Amino acid sequence: MERRVNARPRLIVIGGDAAGMSAASQARRLRDSAELEILALERGPHTSYSACGIPYLVGKTVSSPEALISRDPATFRRDFEIDVRTGTEVEGIDLDRRTVTARPAGGRAVEESFDQLMIATGAVPVRPGLPGMDAPGVFGVQTLSDGIAVREFVDSRRPRTAVVVGGGYIGLEMAEAFVQRGMEVRLIEAATEPMTTLDPDMGRLVRDALTGMGVRVHLSEPVTGVETAPGGGAVRAVATEEASYPADIVVLGLGVRPGSDLARAAGIEIGPTGGIAVDARMRTSAEGVWAAGDCVQSLHRVSHAPVSIALGTHANKQGRVAGTNIGGGYARFGGVLGTAISKVCDLEVARTGLNEAEARRAGFEFETATLESTTRAGYFPGAAAMTLKMLAERRSRRLLGAQIVGWENAGKRIDVLATALWNSMSVEDVAAMDLGYAPPFSPVWDPVLITARKLAEQM
Amino acid sequence: MERRVNARPRLIVIGGDAAGMSAASQARRLRDSAELEILALERGPHTSYSACGIPYLVGKTVSSPEALISRDPATFRRDFEIDVRTGTEVEGIDLDRRTVTARPAGGRAVEESFDQLMIATGAVPVRPGLPGMDAPGVFGVQTLSDGIAVREFVDSRRPRTAVVVGGGYIGLEMAEAFVQRGMEVRLIEAATEPMTTLDPDMGRLVRDALTGMGVRVHLSEPVTGVETAPGGGAVRAVATEEASYPADIVVLGLGVRPGSDLARAAGIEIGPTGGIAVDARMRTSAEGVWAAGDCVQSLHRVSHAPVSIALGTHANKQGRVAGTNIGGGYARFGGVLGTAISKVCDLEVARTGLNEAEARRAGFEFETATLESTTRAGYFPGAAAMTLKMLAERRSRRLLGAQIVGWENAGKRIDVLATALWNSMSVEDVAAMDLGYAPPFSPVWDPVLITARKLAEQM
Numbered sequence: 001m002e003r004r005v006n007a008r009p010r011l012i013v014i015g016g017d018a019a020g021m022s023a024a025s026q027a028r029r030l031r032d033s034a035e036l037e038i039l040a041l042e043r044g045p046h047t048s049y050s051a052c053g054i055p056y057l058v059g060k061t062v063s064s065p066e067a068l069i070s071r072d073p074a075t076f077r078r079d080f081e082i083d084v085r086t087g088t089e090v091e092g093i094d095l096d097r098r099t100v101t102a103r104p105a106g107g108r109a110v111e112e113s114f115d116q117l118m119i120a121t122g123a124v125p126v127r128p129g130l131p132g133m134d135a136p137g138v139f140g141v142q143t144l145s146d147g148i149a150v151r152e153f154v155d156s157r158r159p160r161t162a163v164v165v166g167g168g169y170i171g172l173e174m175a176e177a178f179v180q181r182g183m184e185v186r187l188i189e190a191a192t193e194p195m196t197t198l199d200p201d202m203g204r205l206v207r208d209a210l211t212g213m214g215v216r217v218h219l220s221e222p223v224t225g226v227e228t229a230p231g232g233g234a235v236r237a238v239a240t241e242e243a244s245y246p247a248d249i250v251v252l253g254l255g256v257r258p259g260s261d262l263a264r265a266a267g268i269e270i271g272p273t274g275g276i277a278v279d280a281r282m283r284t285s286a287e288g289v290w291a292a293g294d295c296v297q298s299l300h301r302v303s304h305a306p307v308s309i310a311l312g313t314h315a316n317k318q319g320r321v322a323g324t325n326i327g328g329g330y331a332r333f334g335g336v337l338g339t340a341i342s343k344v345c346d347l348e349v350a351r352t353g354l355n356e357a358e359a360r361r362a363g364f365e366f367e368t369a370t371l372e373s374t375t376r377a378g379y380f381p382g383a384a385a386m387t388l389k390m391l392a393e394r395r396s397r398r399l400l401g402a403q404i405v406g407w408e409n410a411g412k413r414i415d416v417l418a419t420a421l422w423n424s425m426s427v428e429d430v431a432a433m434d435l436g437y438a439p440p441f442s443p444v445w446d447p448v449l450i451t452a453r454k455l456a457e458q459m
Numbered sequence: 460m461e462r463r464v465n466a467r468p469r470l471i472v473i474g475g476d477a478a479g480m481s482a483a484s485q486a487r488r489l490r491d492s493a494e495l496e497i498l499a500l501e502r503g504p505h506t507s508y509s510a511c512g513i514p515y516l517v518g519k520t521v522s523s524p525e526a527l528i529s530r531d532p533a534t535f536r537r538d539f540e541i542d543v544r545t546g547t548e549v550e551g552i553d554l555d556r557r558t559v560t561a562r563p564a565g566g567r568a569v570e571e572s573f574d575q576l577m578i579a580t581g582a583v584p585v586r587p588g589l590p591g592m593d594a595p596g597v598f599g600v601q602t603l604s605d606g607i608a609v610r611e612f613v614d615s616r617r618p619r620t621a622v623v624v625g626g627g628y629i630g631l632e633m634a635e636a637f638v639q640r641g642m643e644v645r646l647i648e649a650a651t652e653p654m655t656t657l658d659p660d661m662g663r664l665v666r667d668a669l670t671g672m673g674v675r676v677h678l679s680e681p682v683t684g685v686e687t688a689p690g691g692g693a694v695r696a697v698a699t700e701e702a703s704y705p706a707d708i709v710v711l712g713l714g715v716r717p718g719s720d721l722a723r724a725a726g727i728e729i730g731p732t733g734g735i736a737v738d739a740r741m742r743t744s745a746e747g748v749w750a751a752g753d754c755v756q757s758l759h760r761v762s763h764a765p766v767s768i769a770l771g772t773h774a775n776k777q778g779r780v781a782g783t784n785i786g787g788g789y790a791r792f793g794g795v796l797g798t799a800i801s802k803v804c805d806l807e808v809a810r811t812g813l814n815e816a817e818a819r820r821a822g823f824e825f826e827t828a829t830l831e832s833t834t835r836a837g838y839f840p841g842a843a844a845m846t847l848k849m850l851a852e853r854r855s856r857r858l859l860g861a862q863i864v865g866w867e868n869a870g871k872r873i874d875v876l877a878t879a880l881w882n883s884m885s886v887e888d889v890a891a892m893d894l895g896y897a898p899p900f901s902p903v904w905d906p907v908l909i910t911a912r913k914l915a916e917q918m
Contacts, residue, residue, distance in 0.1 A: 067838035313896045334891035341895030379526035423882035432793035436800030
């Protein structure tokens with residue numbers, strides 16, 4: 001195997017999406033190409049794209065895949081002097097020799113040496129080992145290539161019935177996309193309600209809204225397999241213990257796990273979540289080796305437990321922190337709150353901090369309050385329903401988490417509660433805050449304030 | 460003059476809107492009518508209405524005045540056992556005798572004795588002493604009665620041309636209302652840009668948007684008088700040093716001052732803003748006398764200076780604090796940030812904390828950063844422009860204030876910055892926060908995060 005040796009210090013980045021390319025470009029901002037060579041190796045054909053935009057590509061809310069790409073390889077080469085090699089799979093990391101083994105698609109493996117290594121290998125979609133899961137017409141929606149494949153399938157095959165397996169964010173957004181494409185859509189979820197990142201009472205509201213949009217929701221039904229046309233043909237139906245549901249297309253939205261196998265094989269420390277263990281500067285257990293994005297574990301600021309949350313925002317921030325440190329600067333990642341927001345047709349769903357199950361697991365004694373309110377003054381046209389739930393610790397009255405389900409303009413209010421959580425505010429203090437009020441924007445007592453007050457009074 | 464004496468302890472509330480009735484109803488929640496008699500005296504015909512809704516009543520976004528009333532006198536009598544007397548003007552407070560002099564419209568003054576007194580006398584609109592200001596067709600929009608009068612004038616007289624004097628929130632909202640009613644609208648402002656609560660560079664954006672909506676904006680033009688039809692007739696035009704502008708209707712939105720005259724005459728301490736001096740429990744300088752709402756001064760949490768900001772949110776919160784304390788409970792008002800939000804047609808305008816002039820006045824050394832971004836991911840349909848400006852203190856890097864001008868969904872982001880200010884966050888810390896992201900809601904780096912980062916990097 002050929003071995004290349006380099007004169008300048010060299011950073012190798014494994015993974016060319018959010019975390020990897022944020023790190024690479026930030027390192028470049030601090031060190032020019034005379035000081036630092038940067039090589040980025042990406043398995044797929046794309047760099048720096050919005051994975052969160054994939055459902056909208058499928059639903060044709062977004063017209064072309066190019067719209068989701070924030071910087072392509074040519075841009076990185078031209079504007080950042082970063083040598084990006086797409087279609088190149090890294091097969092191994094040798095920490096002693098400080099090399100990685102990289103194989104271009106259909107080509108010969110090459111050993112590339114590094115001075116610093118940035119691991120940004122992302123997440124691996126969960127695919128249950130059930131019959132038919134690899135049949136034509138069964139898709140994951142992890143990468144932009146997956147999204148393009150789903151869209152092309154829908155465009156060319158014109159499926160009439162769709163089954164989405166898994167009722168999380170991706171599942172819901174894909175259900176919406178298929179509704180927009182005129183399909184008959186079923187959502188199958190093993191849990192008692194969709195959106196298990198919410199408490200069941202809030203998930204119930206999501207279920208009702210989905211049903212209202214014409215999506216058939218099947219709950220407490222673990223999928224047992226995919227039925228295909230005879231002779232290894234295309235998908236025909238999705239089977240559960242209850243029934244068999246016809247499906248011309250199936251999308252799996254069963255969550256992801258950290259893509260830490262490469263790091264693990266190299267002897268880099270992996271944490272209890274299965275994510276690569278990193279400190280706040282995004283250093284791994286190996287000298288000069290950094291990691292960021294969906295493949296790492298992060299500190300949850302409320303539970304203080306390690307968590308692995310696959311989300312573009314963390315990937316971007318962590319990548320930037322790593323890049324700053326790699327470039328000789330100083331930056332720390334502040335941890336996560338588990339903030340997430342999603343939209344299914346016009347329903348907005350958001351959460352931050354801990355839900356009831358998470359708070360119990362973290363050992364908190366807590367109380368909850370739920371408020372049904374409106375997004376604008378009650379008398380103002382367009383005032384839409386929103387339900388807000390908050391959790392607070394019993395003794396300290398500290399806010400622990402919040403969940404929102406509601407219509408237009410409800411969701412982004414979660415940021416106020418994320419900011420409150422970031423600052424460990426008590427619910428009394430949240431209730432006292434000076435938030436913006438005008439009739440088109442909220443009732444005079446913003447739902448955030450009333451729910452916090454209700455919770456404070458209750459304790 | 461007749462004097463009534465009471466057996467039970469008696470609370471008299473002067474002013475039946477947000478602050479007064481919040482205090483009265485909260486006191487009632489803690490003390491039933493056997494323990495505390497409550498008498499509320501209101502000069503006008505209405506109680507507890509949304510003054511902020513008046514422009515929408517005039518613009519017919521809201522159909523009837525009743526929609527703006529949250530609780531009418533009958534409701535307070537029935538559900539809260541509060542004796543509400545509308546049309547009753549309080550002419551004086553005697554602290555030694557512990558009485559107020561109350562005169563029902565067209566009736567005889569009566570002396571009413573109190574054990575505790577709650578002053579919620581609101582704000583007084585600024586009316587310049589210029590010729591013609593009292594002419595028919597010239598309106599303030601302070602009370603619900605004002606709003607009803609403007610609407611009736613528009614309905615019956617069908618004015619063709621409207622002039623709004625003063626480019627603050629009320630002025631802008633009234634300009635929108637008149638545009639909606641099909642009038643030719645001019646906005647006349649003495650300052651160099653509208654919305655002087657924003658910095659001029661942000662006010663400029665508001666001006667451009669107003670012009671785009673067809674409103675003719677005249678800046679740096681102090682009004683010199685109102686021209687009327689001969690013989691003390693109706694308004695015909697508004698005159699400035701530059702020109703005379705035809706007007707079938709004129710609305711004055713020149714701001715307000717605290718309505719503290721009654722308290723001052725009674726010897727209660729008035730602060731440097733002209734508002735009644737109160738502590739965090741809403742106690743005035745006089746034993747057993749409380750005050751809340753537009754008539755008081757509050758502590759600004761960033762400048763630490765006293766301010767008088769007439770806003771329904773503060774009035775409601777302060778009233779509730781006073782009511783809790785009056786009822787024997789314990790509550791403190793946490794101060795204000797000067798958060799405000801408004802909408803002119805589809806333009807959203809919001810601010811919190813200190814603007815440049817206020818920060819300079821408070822003695823801060825600061826830097827600013829301004830970002831032009833979008834309300835959703837750039838590729839997502841409906842992504843609209845928003846401009847976000849932040850100020851931070853030079854040494855501490857502490858956030859001092861923020862301003863937003865933008866389209867749909869831009870404005871309420873101010874609450875995140877208000878929450879950050881409430882917690883004295885540094886811009887580095889703001890930039891690190893875990894805010895909600897999905898393509899329909901924001902770019903992957905929320906504008907709030909990027910602006911904070913930009914400001915942090917700049918210092």
